[in-house]
Amino acid sequence: MVMRDAQAGPRNEEGIAAVLAILKQSLGDRLQTGQAFREQHAHTTTYLPSQLPDGVVFAESVDDVKTVVKACAAHHVPLIAFGTGSSLEGQVNAPRGGISLDTSRMDKVLRVSPEDLDVTVEPGVTREALNTYLRDTGLFFPIDPGANASIGGMTATRASGTNAVRYGTMKDNVLSLTVVTADGEEITTGTRARKSSAGYDLTRLFVGSEGTLGIITSITLRLQGIPEKIGGGVCAFPTVKAACDAVIMTIQMGIPVARIELLDEVQMRACNAYSGLNYAEKPTLFLEFHGTEETVPLQSEQFAMIAAECGGEDFQWTGDAQQRAKLWKARHDAYWASRALAPHLAGLSTDVCVPISRLAECVAETHADIVEHGYLAPIVGHAGDGNFHVLILFDDKDAEAVARTEAFVERLNRRALSMGGTCTGEHGIGQGKMTFLEQEAGSALPLMRAIKHGLDPNDIFNPGKILRPGV
The missing domain is CATH 3.30.70.2740 (Alpha-Beta Plaits)
Incomplete structure (x- = not known):
C-alpha cells in the first residue's frame, strides 16, 4: 500500500532544463547536479525507494530561496525542501524530479530574548546547535525527536519527541514563521505575542505542512528554563499492558512527568546489546522528572507506588547526570x-x-x-x-x-x-501514509486539497506528498 503511493509521476523535462540553466547562472556553485549530491538528497530512512532530484541548491539566504521559488514557479518545476534528511515517510523524495532546496547553510540564530523566553532562528539550525547556543542563558528548547534534526524540518513535519508529555510538540512551541510562498514573496505568519485573536492562524497552517505550502525561512520559538533538578529512572513490567496501565495512571493522576518512554522486551534486548546495558529484557518504562530538589524525589516516589500497583519491579531512580545521559542515549539509539x-x-x-x-x-x-x-x-x-x-x-x-x-x-x-x-x-x-490520511480525514480531505491549490496552484511545493496525486 505505501509502495503504491510512492510511484514516480510525470516529469516536466523542458521546465527542469530551463530551471537548471537559470539557477546555474544566478547561483553558481550553490547549485549542484552531481550524482552523489542528488542521491544524498533523496535519502530516506525507510524502505521506500529513493527518487532523486535533478539538482540541489544550497541556499544561503532568503534571496536564494526566492530565486529558486520564482524559477520553479515560472516553469512548473517541483521544489522539495531539505533539512537534514531524517524523515521517515519519504518526505524528501522527488517523485517527479525537480530541485531539492537544502537549507543547512541557513544556520544562524537571528535573535534571542531571554526576558521573553523566545528565539528566532533560520531553518538550518539544528536542535543540538540551538541548545548549545542557549546554554549560557539558562534556557533550552525542549522538543527532542531523537535525531539532530533541523528546526526547519521539525517545524515542517510538526515534530515531537520524548519531552512532549510535558512541553508539547512543535505546534505548541512555534510562535511565528516567515515563509516564501508560491509567488516568490516572503510572508510573516504571526507575532512574538503569546496569544492573539487576529485573523486565521497561519502559523499552525504551515507547521506540519511538510513543505507542501511554502518554504520556511525563519522560525520564532518558545523557550523553557533549564530545570533546577532532573531525575530519571527505569522500571520493568511483566507485560506491555501492565507498563501502559502505569503510564495511564501516572498521566491521569497529574504527576508532572517530563518523559515517559515505553520499550517492549524485544527493544530492550536490542538496546542492551547495542548500548552495552544490562537491564531486564522485559517491557520497560524510561522516565524523567523536571523540577526542584524537593519536587523531583516526590514525583519519583509517586510513580514508584503506581508502578508497584501495576506489577512493576523496583523503580531504579537516579539524579546522576551521566547515568541519565547514558539511559537517554540508548533510547535515542533505539532505531539503530x-x-x-x-x-x-x-x-x-x-x-x-x-x-x-x-x-x-x-x-x-x-x-x-x-x-x-x-x-x-x-x-x-x-x-x-x-x-x-x-x-x-x-x-x-x-x-x-x-x-x-x-x-x-x-x-x-x-x-x-x-x-x-x-x-x-x-x-x-x-x-507512505497518504492512503491512511484519506481514511482519517474523510470529508475534510477536499478542504485540505482546496488549501493546497489556493496556496500552490501549480503544485510545485513537494508534490506527491500528504495528498495523493489524482485523487
Missing part, C-alpha cells in the same frame, strides 16, 4: 539498535497515536499481532501522549514479506483510527 538485530533485513518504521485511555489496549493488540504473525518488530513509544512506534524488520527483496509487512501496517493504522486515534503522531504523511 533495532536494525542491528538483523542487519541483513530492511526496516519499516511506522507510528500511530491514540487517546491515552486506549494506549494499553492498542499496544497490547499490536504486540499480539506481532507475536501471532511471527514478525521481528520492536515497539517503542512516547507513551505519555499515546504515541508509539513499531519498526518491522523484513526482507524487502521478498514480495511475500513486503505484502505481509504492509498488511501489518494497514492493520495497525486501522486499529488506531478505530480507537479515535491518528495514523501518525510524529512521522508525518509524506508518501
Whole structure:
C-alpha cells in the first residue's frame, strides 16, 4: 500500500532544463547536479525507494530561496525542501524530479530574548546547535525527536519527541514563521505575542505542512528554563499492558512527568546489546522528572507506588547526570539498535497515536499481532501522549514479506483510527501514509486539497506528498 503511493509521476523535462540553466547562472556553485549530491538528497530512512532530484541548491539566504521559488514557479518545476534528511515517510523524495532546496547553510540564530523566553532562528539550525547556543542563558528548547534534526524540518513535519508529555510538540512551541510562498514573496505568519485573536492562524497552517505550502525561512520559538533538578529512572513490567496501565495512571493522576518512554522486551534486548546495558529484557518504562530538589524525589516516589500497583519491579531512580545521559542515549539509539538485530533485513518504521485511555489496549493488540504473525518488530513509544512506534524488520527483496509487512501496517493504522486515534503522531504523511490520511480525514480531505491549490496552484511545493496525486 505505501509502495503504491510512492510511484514516480510525470516529469516536466523542458521546465527542469530551463530551471537548471537559470539557477546555474544566478547561483553558481550553490547549485549542484552531481550524482552523489542528488542521491544524498533523496535519502530516506525507510524502505521506500529513493527518487532523486535533478539538482540541489544550497541556499544561503532568503534571496536564494526566492530565486529558486520564482524559477520553479515560472516553469512548473517541483521544489522539495531539505533539512537534514531524517524523515521517515519519504518526505524528501522527488517523485517527479525537480530541485531539492537544502537549507543547512541557513544556520544562524537571528535573535534571542531571554526576558521573553523566545528565539528566532533560520531553518538550518539544528536542535543540538540551538541548545548549545542557549546554554549560557539558562534556557533550552525542549522538543527532542531523537535525531539532530533541523528546526526547519521539525517545524515542517510538526515534530515531537520524548519531552512532549510535558512541553508539547512543535505546534505548541512555534510562535511565528516567515515563509516564501508560491509567488516568490516572503510572508510573516504571526507575532512574538503569546496569544492573539487576529485573523486565521497561519502559523499552525504551515507547521506540519511538510513543505507542501511554502518554504520556511525563519522560525520564532518558545523557550523553557533549564530545570533546577532532573531525575530519571527505569522500571520493568511483566507485560506491555501492565507498563501502559502505569503510564495511564501516572498521566491521569497529574504527576508532572517530563518523559515517559515505553520499550517492549524485544527493544530492550536490542538496546542492551547495542548500548552495552544490562537491564531486564522485559517491557520497560524510561522516565524523567523536571523540577526542584524537593519536587523531583516526590514525583519519583509517586510513580514508584503506581508502578508497584501495576506489577512493576523496583523503580531504579537516579539524579546522576551521566547515568541519565547514558539511559537517554540508548533510547535515542533505539532505531539503530533495532536494525542491528538483523542487519541483513530492511526496516519499516511506522507510528500511530491514540487517546491515552486506549494506549494499553492498542499496544497490547499490536504486540499480539506481532507475536501471532511471527514478525521481528520492536515497539517503542512516547507513551505519555499515546504515541508509539513499531519498526518491522523484513526482507524487502521478498514480495511475500513486503505484502505481509504492509498488511501489518494497514492493520495497525486501522486499529488506531478505530480507537479515535491518528495514523501518525510524529512521522508525518509524506508518501507512505497518504492512503491512511484519506481514511482519517474523510470529508475534510477536499478542504485540505482546496488549501493546497489556493496556496500552490501549480503544485510545485513537494508534490506527491500528504495528498495523493489524482485523487
